[in-house]
Amino acid sequence: MRLKPGYYLNDDVVGLAKDLLGKVLYTKIGDEITAGVIVETEAYFGIKDKASHAYGGRRTNRTETMYGAGGIAYVYLCYGMHNLFNVVTSVENDPHAVLIRGIEPLVGIEIIEKRRGMSYTKGAISAGPGSAAKALGIDRAFNAKSLSGDDIWIEDHGIRYNEEDIAATPRVGIAYAKEHALLPWRFFVKGNKYVSKPNKV
DNA sequence: AAACGGATTGGCT
DNA sequence: GCCAATCCGTTTC
Numbered sequence: 001m002r003l004k005p006g007y008y009l010n011d012d013v014v015g016l017a018k019d020l021l022g023k024v025l026y027t028k029i030g031d032e033i034t035a036g037v038i039v040e041t042e043a044y045f046g047i048k049d050k051a052s053h054a055y056g057g058r059r060t061n062r063t064e065t066m067y068g069a070g071g072i073a074y075v076y077l078c079y080g081m082h083n084l085f086n087v088v089t090s091v092e093n094d095p096h097a098v099l100i101r102g103i104e105p106l107v108g109i110e111i112i113e114k115r116r117g118m119s120y121t122k123g124a125i126s127a128g129p130g131s132a133a134k135a136l137g138i139d140r141a142f143n144a145k146s147l148s149g150d151d152i153w154i155e156d157h158g159i160r161y162n163e164e165d166i167a168a169t170p171r172v173g174i175a176y177a178k179e180h181a182l183l184p185w186r187f188f189v190k191g192n193k194y195v196s197k198p199n200k201v
Numbered sequence: 202a203a204a205c206g207g208a209t210t211g212g213c214t
Numbered sequence: 215g216c217c218a219a220t221c222c223g224t225t226t227c
Contacts, residue, residue, distance in 0.1 A: 042208070051208065062223060079209050080221030086208090099208060130209055173208050196209095 003154045008070030008147065013089050013096035017043035018187045020087065020098055021166060022159035024106060027136045027152045032111050034136050036103030036126060037159060040188035040195045042171045044086070046096045051177035054095035065144045066095035073152055075133070075143040082130030083139045087147065087154075101172075101186070103132045104194040112136070123193035132194075165190050172198050 003023065010016055018041070026035040044052040046066075053063045053076070065074045066088055074086040074097050086097040105112050105120045112135045116125045126135035133139075138152070147153050168184040175181050188195045 044208075053208085060224070076208090077222055079207055079219085081219080082209055084208060101208085124211080128209065171208070176207090 001156055003147070003156060005071050005148050008087065008089050009091055010070070011090045011094060011096070013045055013098060014043040014185055016087075016089050017041040017098045017185065018166065018168075020100075020154075021187055021189055022157075022161055024155045024157050024159075025100065025103060025136065025152075026107070026155060027138060027142075028150060029137045032108060032137070034108035034111050035106045035155075036112075036132070036136060036194075037106055037157075038100055038102075038154075039104050039192045040100075040102030040127075041186070042099040042101055043185040043187075044097045044099060045185070046090070046094055049177070050180045051171060051174035052095070052097070063095065066097055067093050068144065070096070071147050073138075073142045073145045073147060075138060075140050077140060078130070083133045084129045085133040085136075085138045085142070099129055100132055101129045101196050102127045102188065102192070102194045103135065104192065105135065123195075125194075127194045128196040131196075161189055169198075172196065 020038050023038050047057045054066050069092040070089040072088045074088050078084050086099050090096040103126045109120050126132045167190050169186045171186045
């Protein structure tokens with residue numbers, strides 16, 4: 001069953017990042033439907049988070065998407081070549097977001113393999129935020145799209161993880177965020193093959 | 202108008 | 215495990 005629009009309005013972005021583990025992210029591009037189980041996320045805590053693009057209330061054409069009401073996609077280009085997909089959460093003008101860093105392929109495996117040029121048996125096919133987005137065909141055309149529409153959405157398939165199967169560690173690649181770099185706001189399913197490389201606890 | 206740097210990946214050792 | 219590739223958005227002149 002599909003997550004309801006109200007799910008994304010929760011202002012506890014760290015709790016949501018953890019809760020999104022096990023949910024299933026779908027995309028539909030033309031007549032190609034693909035989906036994967038979310039196995040790795042990171043929380044970005046709005047204007048108070050030095051690692052967030054919206055730190056200090058920064059509003060630019062790029063970050064404007066994050067200021068929208070929760071339940072839309074925020075896609076941006078990193079290092080000039082990778083599309084990174086975030087779920088915007090909380091209410092309007094509260095720019096929280098959850099970065100999806102890893103998915104386990106579930107639907108449309110052949111399409112995912114074609115997009116990535118490798119077999120789904122390799123964890124690298126969809127581990128890491130750039131790879132996960134590419135596996136599902138997500139690019140900047142998805143920026144600001146509703147997660148309650150027919151292009152991209154998230155379903156709850158009843159997958160639940162025990163507390164001891166979820167790891168919480170510092171986030172990746174944000175050393176510049178100083179003291180906020182150490183907050184344990186990265187969550188992933190322990191032992192899952194589709195978790196990105198820094199997978200030590 | 203131009204320079205700077207990044208929420209990374211993947212190919213090579 | 216290490217390190218080069220790559221280019222847009224932001225900042226600065």
